Amino acid sequence: MTRYRIAVHIVPRKGILDPQGEAVASALHSLGFGSVRDVRVGRHLIIDTDASEPTAAERNVRDMCAKLLANPVTEDYEIAGVTPA
Amino acid sequence: MRFGIVTFPGSNCDDDTYQAVSDVLGADAVRLWHKDHDLQGADVVVLPGGFSYGDYLRAGAIARFSPIMREVVEHARRGAPVLGICNGFQILCEAHLLPGALLRNANLMFASEWVTLRVDNVDTLFTNQYRPGQLLRMPIAHGDGRFTIDPDGLARLEDGGQIVLRYVDREGGARPESNPNGALDNIAGLVNENGNVLGLMPHPERAVEAVLGSTDGLGVFESLLARVAA
Numbered sequence: 001m002t003r004y005r006i007a008v009h010i011v012p013r014k015g016i017l018d019p020q021g022e023a024v025a026s027a028l029h030s031l032g033f034g035s036v037r038d039v040r041v042g043r044h045l046i047i048d049t050d051a052s053e054p055t056a057a058e059r060n061v062r063d064m065c066a067k068l069l070a071n072p073v074t075e076d077y078e079i080a081g082v083t084p085a
Numbered sequence: 086m087r088f089g090i091v092t093f094p095g096s097n098c099d100d101d102t103y104q105a106v107s108d109v110l111g112a113d114a115v116r117l118w119h120k121d122h123d124l125q126g127a128d129v130v131v132l133p134g135g136f137s138y139g140d141y142l143r144a145g146a147i148a149r150f151s152p153i154m155r156e157v158v159e160h161a162r163r164g165a166p167v168l169g170i171c172n173g174f175q176i177l178c179e180a181h182l183l184p185g186a187l188l189r190n191a192n193l194m195f196a197s198e199w200v201t202l203r204v205d206n207v208d209t210l211f212t213n214q215y216r217p218g219q220l221l222r223m224p225i226a227h228g229d230g231r232f233t234i235d236p237d238g239l240a241r242l243e244d245g246g247q248i249v250l251r252y253v254d255r256e257g258g259a260r261p262e263s264n265p266n267g268a269l270d271n272i273a274g275l276v277n278e279n280g281n282v283l284g285l286m287p288h289p290e291r292a293v294e295a296v297l298g299s300t301d302g303l304g305v306f307e308s309l310l311a312r313v314a315a
Contacts, residue, residue, distance in 0.1 A: 006184055012188075016233060017267065019193050041144075068150070071179070073186040074233060 001050040004057040005085035010070045010077045011042030045069060048085045058082050086313050087113040089127025091157070093148045096288060098134035098170065105290040119151040124210065127168045128313050130157050132173030134226070134288060144187065144229045145175030148259050154180060165280045166210050167314060168305070171227055174274075174284030183277055183284045184242070189268025195228045199298070200265055201251040202273055202287060206246045209276055210312045213284040216302040219272075221250075221255055221301035223287035230266040230286040232275075233268035242275060249273035250285055285299075 012018040020041035028036045047064070051057035058079055070077040088106045092099045107114040115125045119137075124130060148154070154176075156219035161167045161182050168176040177183045190196055199222055204215040215221070234242065242248050250273040254263040258301070259271040266286070274285030289302025 017231075019189060019190060019191050025191065041271070055290075068146065069142070071146070071185075071186055073235075074188060075179075 001052060001072055003050050003085040004054060004082050005033045005081075006049065006057055007080040008045045008047065008061060008065060008069065009080050010043045010045070010075050011040045013074055015078050019064050021062070042075070042077060044080075054082045065078055086128050086310060087115060088129045088309075089115050089117045089124050090131045090133055091117045091153055092133075093137035093138040093176075094256045095136070095139055096135035096150070096172070097202060098135050098172075098288065102131055102170065102290040105293045105302070106306050107122065107157055109303065110291045110310065112310055117153060117226055118163060119148070119153050120155055122156055123155050124160060124184050129168060129309050130160055132157070132167070132169040133171060133290070134171030134177050137172055137176065138227070139177065140200075145172060145177075145179040145181065148172075148176045149179040158182065161277075164279055164281050166309060167212065168309070169282070169284040170290065171225075171230075171289060172284055175229060177282060177284045182282050184238050185232055185275075187229050187286070188231040188233055189229050189255055190227070190265070191231055195226075196265045197224070197226045197231065198265065199224050200273070201253050201255055201257075201289060202250045203257050204249065205251055206249045209249060209283065209308070210250055211276070211305050211308050214308045215311060218257065220253065220255075221292075221304075222299040223289060223292045224268065225265060225287050227266070229284055230268060232268040232272045232286075236270060239269060241269075242272075246273075247275050247280075249276055249283065250260065250287070251294050259268070259295055261303050267303075291301060293302075
């Protein structure tokens with residue numbers, strides 16, 4: 001078994017009102033970042049887990065996302081990276 | 086007929102709920118501990134308000150995996166009544182006993198205020214003591230009460246009469262101004278398809294005595310008492 005570090009992005013699904021994202025976008029516009037078109041505020045998780053190979057570690061984390069880490073009704077997730085921990 | 090009130094770590098309306106059903110309603114009530122696997126003969130399970138597990142990850146997401154939830158889910162699947170108030174509503178959505186999800190209030194502010202509700206379905210285990218369209222005064226106190234569901238899901242809720250309570254103005258109109266959290270279609274409370282699980286964001290247990298400012302919440306518990314056999 002090898003230890004892997006997996007980064008996960010969880011963000012509000014497109015089409016679902018994200019008032020935090022809107023507030024941040026508005027603040028960025030006020031600061032002069034007028035080119036900003038959209039901001040979504042979500043969560044970034046870093047998970048260390050033991051697995052036989054990187055694909056198994058990733059599969060395991062996808063299962064965690066489906067069962068707990070992301071809400072399937074309102075959120076999307078993506079595995080942002082798998083590296084040896 | 087016995088009410089069972091579950092305490093999770095971070096529940097803070099369990100005492101109020103116990104008092105409402107036990108002292109005010111005069112019903113048999115028992116406290117249930119989240120780590121137990123025993124509903125102690127409760128006919129109605131109540132998941133009370135609060136901030137179970139600190140609302141970590143998402144409100145209700147971790148409480149859903151508390152040991153007692155296995156029995157609560159079985160209880161609900163058998164068709165027995167489950168009532169989720171505020172955080173309890175969030176837990177029921179996370180546990181997929183109710184459809185949809187509850188998101189951060191649209192204005193990002195914690196909403197602690199009195200609201201007016203309209204009863205849009207009185208043919209349920211939880212609302213049979215109210216009149217159709219009756220207006221109720223109850224308090225709300227939550228940061229994550231914006232109910233959302235996909236358009237097909239909303240249509241199913243409407244067709245099935247599952248939307249039981251809506252936030253309205255004093256005249257009974259469901260308008261954006263009377264919506265305290267941005268909930269889709271002003272939804273404040275809904276039942277599952279079978280009608281035995283109710284989740285609502287307002288606090289009926291805080292509106293059971295005149296000294297509290299309203300007795301309009303009592304009808305929820307009286308309805309259960311009237312319908313659920315001993």
